[in-house]
Amino acid sequence: xxxxxxxxxxxxxxxxxxxxxxxxxxxxxxxxxxxxxxxxxxxxxxxxxxxxxxxxxxxxxxxxxxxxxxxx
Numbered sequence: 001x002x003x004x005x006x007x008x009x010x011x012x013x014x015x016x017x018x019x020x021x022x023x024x025x026x027x028x029x030x031x032x033x034x035x036x037x038x039x040x041x042x043x044x045x046x047x048x049x050x051x052x053x054x055x056x057x058x059x060x061x062x063x064x065x066x067x068x069x070x071x072x
Contacts, residue, residue, distance in 0.1 A: 002068060006068045009064045010065050013061040016058040017058060019051065020049075023045040023049065026045060
């Protein structure tokens with residue numbers, strides 16, 4: 001169970017980092033239009049941000065992962 005929790009935290013932190021990078025790059029690619037509600041990219045970026053905060057954000061899972069390593 002401890003190993004599973006560690007791997008889930010690692011995966012969640014990695015996915016959050018990748019989602020943030022993809023979302024920010026998409027907004028940059030579209031320039032100022034990337035943040036207006038008329039383009040779909042802004043909706044996806046907002047959705048990625050909400051998903052990243054569900055079940056704990058990246059900082060929470062990195063902390064959880066590091067604590068599990070020091071406990072093992």
